[in-house]
Amino acid sequence: MSKERSRCREKVLEFLFQKDLGQEVEVDFKKFSPQAQVFAHKLYESSLFYKELADKIISRFSKNWRLDRIGNIEKNILRMAIAEMLAFSDIPPGVTVNEAVELAKKFVSPEAGRFVNGILRNIVRNWEEVQKIKEEVSNVASEN
Numbered sequence: 001m002s003k004e005r006s007r008c009r010e011k012v013l014e015f016l017f018q019k020d021l022g023q024e025v026e027v028d029f030k031k032f033s034p035q036a037q038v039f040a041h042k043l044y045e046s047s048l049f050y051k052e053l054a055d056k057i058i059s060r061f062s063k064n065w066r067l068d069r070i071g072n073i074e075k076n077i078l079r080m081a082i083a084e085m086l087a088f089s090d091i092p093p094g095v096t097v098n099e100a101v102e103l104a105k106k107f108v109s110p111e112a113g114r115f116v117n118g119i120l121r122n123i124v125r126n127w128e129e130v131q132k133i134k135e136e137v138s139n140v141a142s143e144n
Helices: 002-020 034-049 051-061 072-087 093-107 110-125 127-143
Strands: none
Touching: 002 034, 002 072, 002 093, 034 051, 034 072, 051 072, 051 110, 051 127, 072 093, 072 110, 093 110, 110 127
């Protein structure tokens, strides 16, 4: 299942990138097993749901990098990894980080892999702060 989940993450990244570019996205995970389809759909929907929160987290933990300076592929990898850590408590954060690093290396460059690794490791080390940011965003949303 883990290789299939890796392929699911690649497909989710593709859809997120297309959506980020303003393209129409026809989300289709039919080529995967039923179990993997459930994972892929949840990851895609979670990535969209947590996008604003993920951007706040990325901005907070990316030292010397404004969000608008981060490449679209790297940004979507980071968003997806953060969403995975928030939505899938059964997946160890280390697995999520490693998968994100591999995606960055495959679709961007080895340097992008190191960049993604640095930000995500910083997020994992400061998970309590991430939870506080999540609560703040939730409180603001419920007030509006």
